[in-house]
Amino acid sequence: MTCPEKALAPSRREARRLDRRQTILEVAARHFLENGYAATSMSAIAAILGGSKGTLWNHFPSKEELFRAVLENATGTYRARLSEILDPGGDLASTLHRTALSLLKKVTSPEAIALHRLIASEGGRFPEMSRIFYEMAPSHTRMLLARFLEGAMDRGQLRRDDPDKAARVLMRLTTSGCHELLLLSQIERVTPQQMESDAAFAVDIFLRAYGADTMTR
Known part of the structure; x- marks a missing residue:
């Protein structure tokens, strides 16, 4: 009789494949951020990884697909965390504050700032890169948030x-x-106090505009 846990566990071969994919x-990700989209080639990444170029192509058939997978890998954990934060049973103001703070922590990270600058500098020449970024990052986040807000409206x-x-x-x-200041190189880093202040400001203004009590004003 097969143990359910063993049946669900990946084989040693599959585990090696997943480890290779993550590598x-x-x-x-490092190559895209350090060299840009245009200067990144599948051949260059294969050379860094070692081994045959075929191994890389077996995982990702094109640079576009590789870029999509890099973004999926970078944003998947954040989306899962955001889904947990957006609890319809919690206090609305507190939930929105945690959501705003979580968003700020994500978009002010060094990797996110570098990616944002990459999109701004090369997106015009490579529209597919901008499209993938938009679909995987801001659009998906907005969709999750909109679904939660629609529920709050229903309630x-x-x-x-x-x-x-x-x-x-x-x-x-x-x-x-602080995110805008960081993106425009007006500050070098963001403090927790700045993020807390920006999150509180955003939620306060948002609730003044969309709060249920505004319907009676």
């Missing part, structure tokens, strides 16, 4: 409006302070 993603916690636009408003308010 490829880590090497590719009467927020006034009825377009939940997608409301999500966009909250995200823009959240990133309009």
Whole structure:
């Protein structure tokens, strides 16, 4: 009789394949951020990894697919965490504050800032890169947030409006302070106090605009 745990566990061969895939993603992520999208080639990544180029192509058939996988790898953990934070049973203001703070911690990380600058500098020449970034990062985050806000509207916690636009408003308010300054090289780093202040500001303004009590004003 087969043990369920063993049946679900990956084989040694599959485990090696997953480890190899993760190594490829880590090497590719560094190469994209340090050299740019245009200067990154599958051949260059294969040379860093060692072994045959075929091994890399077996995992990822193109640079575009590799870039998508790098972003998926970088954002997957954040999306899972965000889904946990967006608890419909929790206090709305506290939940929104934790959401804004989580977003700020993510987008002000050195890797996120470098990626954002990469998209800004090369996105015009490589629209597929911008499209993948948009789909995997801001668009997906906004979708999760919009779904939560729509539920809050259904529960009467927020006034009825377009939940997608409301999500966009909250995200823009959240990133309009220290994130923007960091992105434009006006500051070198962001402190926890700055992030707390920006998150509190964003949620306060958002609830003034969308709070249920605004319907009676």
